[in-house]
Amino acid sequence: xxxxxVKSAGLTDVGLKREGNEDSFSIDERLNLYIVADGMGGxxxxxxxxxxxxxxxxxxxRKWKSSETSEEAIFGWPDASLSRNGNYILGGIxxxxxxxxxxxxxxKEYKGMGTTIAVLAIIPGLVISANAGxxxxxxxxxxxxxxISKDHxxxxxxxxxxxxxxxxxxxxxxxxxxxxxxGSYEDLDPDIFEIEPANNDRFILCSDGLTDLVTDDEILxxxxxxxxxxxxxxxxxxxxxxxxGHDNTTVVTxxxxxxxxxxxxxxxKIGALLADISTAMRKK
Amino acid sequence: xxxxxxxxxxxxINRYSFNKDNLTxxxxxxxDVQIDNLxxxxxxxxxxxxxNDFILTDLQSTNGTxxxxxxxxxxxxxHGDNIxxxxxxxxxxxxxxxxxxxxxxxxxxxLDKTMILDTAKQRELLxxxxxxxxxxxxxxxxxxxxSALGGSNLGEIELTKKxxxxxxADTSEIRLSxxxxxxxxxxxxxxxxxxxxxxxxxxxxxxVNGKVIHESAPLKDFDTIEIGSHKFQFYQKESK
Numbered sequence: 001x002x003x004x005x006v007k008s009a010g011l012t013d014v015g016l017k018r019e020g021n022e023d024s025f026s027i028d029e030r031l032n033l034y035i036v037a038d039g040m041g042g043x044x045x046x047x048x049x050x051x052x053x054x055x056x057x058x059x060x061x062r063k064w065k066s067s068e069t070s071e072e073a074i075f076g077w078p079d080a081s082l083s084r085n086g087n088y089i090l091g092g093i094x095x096x097x098x099x100x101x102x103x104x105x106x107x108k109e110y111k112g113m114g115t116t117i118a119v120l121a122i123i124p125g126l127v128i129s130a131n132a133g134x135x136x137x138x139x140x141x142x143x144x145x146x147x148i149s150k151d152h153x154x155x156x157x158x159x160x161x162x163x164x165x166x167x168x169x170x171x172x173x174x175x176x177x178x179x180x181x182x183g184s185y186e187d188l189d190p191d192i193f194e195i196e197p198a199n200n201d202r203f204i205l206c207s208d209g210l211t212d213l214v215t216d217d218e219i220l221x222x223x224x225x226x227x228x229x230x231x232x233x234x235x236x237x238x239x240x241x242x243x244x245g246h247d248n249t250t251v252v253t254x255x256x257x258x259x260x261x262x263x264x265x266x267x268x269k270i271g272a273l274l275a276d277i278s279t280a281m282r283k284k
Numbered sequence: 285x286x287x288x289x290x291x292x293x294x295x296x297i298n299r300y301s302f303n304k305d306n307l308t309x310x311x312x313x314x315x316d317v318q319i320d321n322l323x324x325x326x327x328x329x330x331x332x333x334x335x336n337d338f339i340l341t342d343l344q345s346t347n348g349t350x351x352x353x354x355x356x357x358x359x360x361x362x363h364g365d366n367i368x369x370x371x372x373x374x375x376x377x378x379x380x381x382x383x384x385x386x387x388x389x390x391x392x393x394x395l396d397k398t399m400i401l402d403t404a405k406q407r408e409l410l411x412x413x414x415x416x417x418x419x420x421x422x423x424x425x426x427x428x429x430x431s432a433l434g435g436s437n438l439g440e441i442e443l444t445k446k447x448x449x450x451x452x453a454d455t456s457e458i459r460l461s462x463x464x465x466x467x468x469x470x471x472x473x474x475x476x477x478x479x480x481x482x483x484x485x486x487x488x489x490x491x492v493n494g495k496v497i498h499e500s501a502p503l504k505d506f507d508t509i510e511i512g513s514h515k516f517q518f519y520q521k522e523s524k
Contacts, residue, residue, distance in 0.1 A: 077353065081446050126447065142499055150476050186352045187366060194447035196471040196482055198499070 006032060006122060009229035010252040013237045015209060015245035022046030023207045023250040024054045024115075032122040033061055034252050038135050038207040040181075041104075041113030049100050049115040053182050056099060057092040057119060064088045079192070085123050086194050089130045093117055093182070093190045097132075100183035114183030117190070118149060118205045120254060127197045132180040132190040136211055138219060139195070140202040145220040148203075150191040152180035176208070201256045206236070209249030213240050229253045286338060288331075288367075289375040290317060293425065293523050297372075305333045309369060310343075323347050323370025331361070338376070340367060426520040428472065428479045428503070430458070433515040441516075443479070448472045450511060451488075462512045464488055470511055472503070479503040479518070488512045 006029055014021040022039035024047070037053045039046030064074050065088055071078035074091035075098075082090060096117070103110045116133025129137045131149040134156075139148045150156070154177040158164035169175065182188060202223055214222075214236070222239075226232040233251045240249040286302040300307065300317055309317040310328040319328075325345035332339050338361040342349035350368035351359045359365075363378035432438035441458055448457040451468040460469075466486035473480050482500035483490040490497045491510040503509075509516045 081444055083445075083447070086446065147476055185364065191476070192446065193473070193475055194445075195473045195475065196447060196449075196484065198482070 005257045006254060007229050008034060008252065008254040009233045010034075010036075010250070011230075011233035011237055012248065012250040013241065013245070015248050016241060017244075017246045018248055020044065020047060021248045022050055023209070023248040024050035025205075025250050025252050026054045026058055027252055027254075028058065031058070031062055031065070033058060034120040034203070034205055034254055036118045036135050036205040036207055036250050036252055037115045037182075038133065038209075038248070038250070039113065039115040041110065041183075043109060045104075045110045045113035046115065048103070048110060049113040049183055052100055052103070053093075053096040053115045053117050056096040057089070057117070060092040060095055061088050061121065064091065082192055083126060083128070083194055085121060085126065086128050086130075086192055089119055089121055089128055090190065090192055093119065093130060093132065094188055097182040097188040098186065101186055104183050114178075114181040116178065116207070117182055120203055120205055120252075122197065122254070122256065125196065127195045127201070127203075128192065129195065130190050130192040132182060132188055133178050134176070135205065135207050138204040138216070140204070140220060140223045141198055141200075143220075143224070145216050145223075147216070148193055148195060152191075153178050197256060199257060203254040204236075205252040205254075207248060207250040209245075209247035210236055210240050210251055212247065213243040213245075223253075227255075229255060286379050287377045288317065289377065290319070291373045291375065292371060295425075295523070302331075302333065302338070307331045309374070317374070319369060319372050321370050321372065324372070328369055329367075337361075345369075425523040427523045428474070428518060428520050430472075430509065430516040430518055433508070433517055436514065438514075438516075443472055443474070446474050451484075460511060460514050462488075462514070465512055477502065479520070481509065 008027045008029055010025045010027045012021060012023050012025060023037065024039065025036045027034050035054045035057055037050035039050030041049060065085065071084055071087045074088060076091045076094035078087045079090055100113065100115065104113045116135040117131060118135040118137050119130040120137055121128040129148040131137060132152055134151045134153045136147055136151065137149040139146050154174045155164060155169040155172045157179055159166060159169050180188065204219060204223065222235055223232065226235060232253050236251040237249055288300040289296055290298045307316045308327065308330045309315055309319065310326050311319060311321065311324040312326040327343050328345040329340060329342050329349045339358055340349065340351065340356065340361055341358045342356060347370060348355050350356065352366050361376045363376065365376040367374040367376060428443035430441040430443065445457055448471060449468045450456055450458045450460060450470045452460065452465045453467040456468060464487060466488050468484050469486050469488040470484060470490050471482050480500050480502050481490065481492060481497060483497050488511060492501045492507055503518045505519045507518045509518055
């Protein structure tokens with residue numbers, strides 16, 4: 001099954017309250033890899049952590065994918081429940097975690113730094129969603145919005161264990177306390193999901209600067225109301241700023257069309273060409 | 285007191301306290317930490333207290349001892365170290381005092397800012413909130429199972445992959461035969477919300493509890509699934 005056409009865009013904004021932007025993102029329509037990272041740690045360390053994570057996951061995924069590296073040869077221990085590409089993502093996240101952890105351990109200026117990660121990879125017949133921390137990934141399909149990432153924060157885990165209700169969680173001051181991130185520990189066990197793609201799927205990856213201020217239903221309505229990825233990103237950032245912009249906000253949007261059936265060579269080429277033409281807004 | 289937590293597949297199996305100066309790990313019953321698995325040597329490793337340190341030593345075991353994925357011969361344990369022995373993981377937890385002293389959290393943390401939480405802080409926060417069960421329970425992983433109904437010889441099929449493809453194709457995780465069976469007729473994915481079955485839009489009918497599925501449907505325990513002429517019951521069991 002081929003991916004006929006993918007359109008994507010990404011945008012980040014420092015917001016109205018913070019001095020620096022510690023978020024990083026990347027979009028790569030050739031590789032079909034989309035990443036958002038929300039860094040933490042003072043004096044630019046958060047920015048270093050999020051940028052390092054995005055770069056390393058991009059590089060390792062590209063390298064392993066292009067050489068069709070076997071699962072045994074990639075970084076870390078493969079997970080038998082995942083596809084080979086899923087393991088490339090897993091390995092890339094674990095590698096980035098290790099590097100950031102070592103930087104934070106051995107360099108005083110990086111002490112305590114860490115970052116969340118949200119990764120979306122699309123390959124023929126498969127959508128891979130991976131994350132650690134609380135930067136969510138949404139899938140919008142057939143008029144419904146579904147979170148295809150897991151929030152690794154204190155309240156989300158309390159809710160999962162049945163110790164807290166959704167209502168209590170929404171009010172809790174603890175909702176920014178992360179239980180998983182890249183950098184704090186030598187080992188990391190991110191959550192990875194693999195889903196079959198469908199025609200016209202749309203995906204949103206963002207930092208919590210957006211989801212703190214905009215509800216899932218609002219995200220759904222905004223996605224349904226705007227086809228152009230660049231405009232959609234701008235709309236999200238504008239809404240977050242309008243509501244106070246208390247944090248750095250980053251949004252990456254990805255739209256698929258015509259994933260369902262095998263495509264012949266020429267059509268795939270036109271798809272790739274169109275994907276190249278659709279430009280991506282880069283940070284700054 | 286320092287503790288060891290024995291886990292397998294993220295499930296806690298047992299907890300051990302260091303109430304003496306050494307502790308042995310192995311398959312044979314005379315070990316303090318007995319792990320009944322063939323990947324584990326009879327006398328696999330030991331931990332000795334020397335002053336305030338705890339030193340883990342591999343006893344020339346067949347399959348080796350790993351700490352945080354690195355093979356070791358001997359290693360001074362730190363709070364939070366993962367000791368891998370075969371497929372089992374022993375988590376080393378330093379004493380409460382050491383944990384607290386390791387890194388003092390700010391007195392008035394800015395909770396609007398994203399913070400990082402370790403399990404020691406988590407327990408502390410839980411205790412403060414007056415919630416029951418101060419130990420952090422491992423979220424139980426469940427594995428979906430398709431149980432073939434109606435005289436099929438397919439038996440019980442565990443959904444061990446994040447995405448299971450069902451159809452005639454060789455690449456399908458579950459291969460089904462039949463005149464009308466397509467190459468891939470349905471997929472079952474494990475998502476944050478649970479297992480979801482999706483039709484791939486071919487001519488083979490997919491039904492859940494008798495209703496035809498055109499796109500996708502969440503699966504609940506004991507749902508019946510019909511894929512062409514094949515019939516299954518879905519349920520979830522605790523992962524071992």
